[in-house]
Amino acid sequence: MYSFLNNEFLPADKTMVHVSDLAVQRGYGIFDFFKAVNGKFPFLNHYLDRFYRSADFMQLPVSLSREQLAGILHEMLQKNGVANAGIKMVLTGGYSPDGYEIATPNLIITQHTLTMPSAQLLERGVKIITHEFRREMPLVKSINYITGVWLQRKMMESNAYDVLYHLQGEVSEFPRCNLFIVKADGSVITPQAHVLEGITRKNILSMAGVTTGRVTLEDVILAREVFLTSTTKRAVPIVQVNDVRIGNGKPGPVVQQVLQELMKKELAD
């Protein structure tokens, strides 16, 4: 299996960066993650837009043009002989002389095995818990997941699938997913502010009757349906928030419809 580092393909187990990288020293860097499906990259333009936007905001120049980067991604799939996979592109702060100053970024592209949610999980739905937190620079796909990683123990102890961030009752997102609710009047809403603009969220926002807005913890608890979305999870129904059951405690029709439409869009792109 090959990875890519800056300007060359290397065996995955020989792809390394130096300890002086600002990613190691200060957690400074950005990334993006998307899927290869049947040898194609659905919505690649959206992921590249976000990657270059995050890089620009974090003052990290990308040495490759969009066309060069897309070419390397296709070459990597061919070299690895895999048609379905997860692809991660990381751009680090580089080898900093004083461990603080931004240097020349390292670009690392790696290929990963993908596991999508099981049919059983989608049929049953999941429990989530909540945590008071808001990400700094939420529009940037930063490599810093310190709170999410730290919360894993609490999630396991609570038997929860994920943890929803809120600040003083206004909800934003999960560490790695976006949130949608279906209100009692049937409207479908995702938080407008303080979130990463997920590509799955973007695709769902293009569906009829879906909008952005302010969402509170109370809205979530009173919702008819609640679900989370991401590239690797698509749309997963949530049937319990902390100790509160959502609706009748079973996945509803809207999330199933959204999932079908997402899968169709993925194959059509």
Ligand SMILES: Cc1ncc(COP(=O)(O)O)c(C=O)c1O
């Ligand atoms: C903070 C955050 N929100 C939402 C998402 C979901 O985004 P996407 O649909 O592009 O996978 C991610 C993905 O990793 C994320 O890190």
